[in-house]
Amino acid sequence: MSQHSKAYHQPGRDIPLLGEWDVIVVGGGPSGCAAAIASARRGSKTLLVEKYCFLGGSPAAQFVCCILSTNGLDFQGIWHEWAARLAKYDAIAPLTRSPVRFYPQTQWFRSSPTPEGVKRVWEELVTESGAEILYLTALCGVCRDADSVTGVLVHTRAGVRALMAKRVIDASGDGVVCQEAGVAWNRGAKDKLWSQEVSMMYRRGGESAPGSEGAPPPGTGCTMAFLPERLNRVDRLRVDTLDPVALSATIGDMRREIWRQSDDYPDGTYLVDVATEIGVRTSRIVQGLEQIGEDQAWEFHKSPSGIARSSWELDIHPPDDAPIPERWFHSKSALYAERAARVQAGEYFDIPYRCLVPAGVDQLLVAGRIVSASYLAHGSLRIQQTCMATGEAAGTAAAMSIEAGLTPRELDPVRVASQVAEDRSKVGPAFEILRDLPLTK
Numbered sequence: 001m002s003q004h005s006k007a008y009h010q011p012g013r014d015i016p017l018l019g020e021w022d023v024i025v026v027g028g029g030p031s032g033c034a035a036a037i038a039s040a041r042r043g044s045k046t047l048l049v050e051k052y053c054f055l056g057g058s059p060a061a062q063f064v065c066c067i068l069s070t071n072g073l074d075f076q077g078i079w080h081e082w083a084a085r086l087a088k089y090d091a092i093a094p095l096t097r098s099p100v101r102f103y104p105q106t107q108w109f110r111s112s113p114t115p116e117g118v119k120r121v122w123e124e125l126v127t128e129s130g131a132e133i134l135y136l137t138a139l140c141g142v143c144r145d146a147d148s149v150t151g152v153l154v155h156t157r158a159g160v161r162a163l164m165a166k167r168v169i170d171a172s173g174d175g176v177v178c179q180e181a182g183v184a185w186n187r188g189a190k191d192k193l194w195s196q197e198v199s200m201m202y203r204r205g206g207e208s209a210p211g212s213e214g215a216p217p218p219g220t221g222c223t224m225a226f227l228p229e230r231l232n233r234v235d236r237l238r239v240d241t242l243d244p245v246a247l248s249a250t251i252g253d254m255r256r257e258i259w260r261q262s263d264d265y266p267d268g269t270y271l272v273d274v275a276t277e278i279g280v281r282t283s284r285i286v287q288g289l290e291q292i293g294e295d296q297a298w299e300f301h302k303s304p305s306g307i308a309r310s311s312w313e314l315d316i317h318p319p320d321d322a323p324i325p326e327r328w329f330h331s332k333s334a335l336y337a338e339r340a341a342r343v344q345a346g347e348y349f350d351i352p353y354r355c356l357v358p359a360g361v362d363q364l365l366v367a368g369r370i371v372s373a374s375y376l377a378h379g380s381l382r383i384q385q386t387c388m389a390t391g392e393a394a395g396t397a398a399a400m401s402i403e404a405g406l407t408p409r410e411l412d413p414v415r416v417a418s419q420v421a422e423d424r425s426k427v428g429p430a431f432e433i434l435r436d437l438p439l440t441k
C-alpha cells in the first residue's frame with residue numbers, strides 16, 4: 001500500500017438526518033465527557049458521540065490509567081466528581097505523594113483508576129446530567145453553512161447519518177472535526193512528522209510480575225488500582241501518527257513484541273491484555289484565537305480568562321534520538337529543575353478561554369489535548385485532569401453562547417472563566433490529601 005496523491009470524487013447524495021441537538025460533543029474521553037456534562041447541566045440538549053461502545057477515552061481504550069500531578073492545581077471541578085464516584089466503587093487507588101526520579105526535590109501526586117471503573121463512572125455521570133450518548137458512531141465529516149459548522153456527519157451501524165447542532169465541540173483527541181471543517185492545525189514538533197514517542201500499554205498479572213510489590217516498573221510508574229496487575233508498555237520513536245499505513249504497521253509490530261515477551265514470562269505471571277488502542281500523545285494541535293506560547297508556559301503566564309490551570313511537567317516524550325532541549329522534563333537539566341521547584345511551590349500556567357475557540361470557523365469549540373498551544377504547553381496540559389477542565393469549560397461556553405445568542409468567539413472570555421470558577425467552587429476535593437490545596441480562585 002502507498003499513500004494516494006489522487007482523490008476520489010463522491011457524487012452528491014442526500015444523507016439521512018438522525019436528529020438535532022443544541023450541542024454535539026465528538027469524543028467520549030476525559031474532555032468530551034466533562035464537556036457533555038457541563039453543557040447538559042446548563043440545560044442544553046446535548047449529544048455525546050463516541051466511536052467505541054464505551055466512554056473514557058485513553059484510560060479506557062489505551063490503558064492510560066495513571067493520575068499524575070505536580071502540585072494539585074490541575075485537579076479541578078468535574079474531575080473531583082469523577083474521582084469521588086470512582087472511589088465509591090473502589091475503582092481508584094488512594095492519591096499519594098512521592099519524589100520523582102529525575103528531580104528528587106519534586107514530588108508528584110499519583111493514583112490510578114481501573115479501565116472498567118472509568119467506563120462505568122463516565123457513563124453514569126453523563127447520563128445523570130441528561131446528555132445522550134451515541135456509541136459506535138465515528139465522525140466522518142461536518143455540515144457547514146458559510147463559516148459556521150451546523151452539524152456533523154457520522155458513520156453508524158446504519159451507514160452515514162447527519163446530526164445537526166447549534167454548537168459542536170471537538171473532543172476527539174485527534175482534532176477530527178477541526179480537520180474536516182478546515183481549521184488550521186499543527187503537530188507541535190517543528191519540521192517533523194513525529195511529535196512524541198508512541199506507546200502500546202498492556203497489563204501483566206501474577207504475584208511475581210515486575211513491580212507488583214515495591215517500586216513501580218520501569219517506564220510506567222503506575223499500578224492498577226488494588227489489582228495484582230501492572231501496567232507496562234512498549235514504545236516506538238519516529239512514528240507519524242497521522243499516517244494510517246505507517247501507524248497500522250507500528251501497531252502490529254508492537255503487539256507482536258508484547259506477545260513474544262509473554263512467551264518467556266516466569267511461571268505464575270501472565271499477559272492479561274493489550275490495550276484496545278495505541279497510545280498517541282500528540283497528533284493535531286488546533287490553531288485557536290489565542291495560543292499558549294512556549295515562554296508563556298515556561299514562565300507561568302496567568303490570564304483573566306483562564307478556564308483551566310496546568311501544573312503538570314513539560315512532559316514531551318522525545319519522538320526520536322535528537323538531543324533533548326533543556327526546557328523538557330526529560331532533559332534532567334538544572335534549568336528544568338529550577339522551574340520544577342517553582343511548580344512544586346504552587347506555580348502553574350493558565351489556559352485562556354480563546355485557546356478553545358478555533359480560528360476561522362464559527363459555532364465550534366475544542367477541548368482536551370488538541371487545544372491551541374505551543375508544543376511545550378501541550379506537553380503539560382495534555383494530562384487527563386487538565387483535559388477534563390478544558391472540556392468542562394468548552395461545554396459551559398457552548399451552552400452560555402446559545403443562551404446569549406452569541407457565537408463562542410463573541411462570548412466574553414472573562415465571563416466564561418468566572419462562570420467555570422463559580423461552578424468549580426461548589427465541588428469539594430475528592431481526596432483528603434487535596435483538601436488544603438488552593439484549588440479554585
Ligand SMILES: Cc1cc2nc3c(=O)[nH]c(=O)nc-3n(C[C@H](O)[C@H](O)[C@H](O)COP(=O)(O)OP(=O)(O)OC[C@H]3O[C@@H](n4cnc5c(N)ncnc54)[C@H](O)[C@@H]3O)c2cc1C
Nearest residue numbers: 027029031051057058066138139173279280368369383384
Ligand atoms: C502512552 C500515554 C501515556 C500517558 N500518560 C498519562 C498519565 O500518566 N497521566 C495523564 O493524566 N495523562 C497521560 N496521558 C495523556 C492523556 O491520556 C491524554 O492526553 C488525554 O486522555 C486526552 O484526553 P482527550 O479527551 O483530549 O482525548 P482522548 O482521551 O483521546 O479521548 C478522545 C475520545 O474521542 C474518541 N474519538 C476519536 N476519534 C473519533 C471519531 N472520529 N469519532 C468519534 N469518536 C472519536 C475516542 O475513541 C476517545 O474516546 C498519556 C497518554 C499516552 C498516549
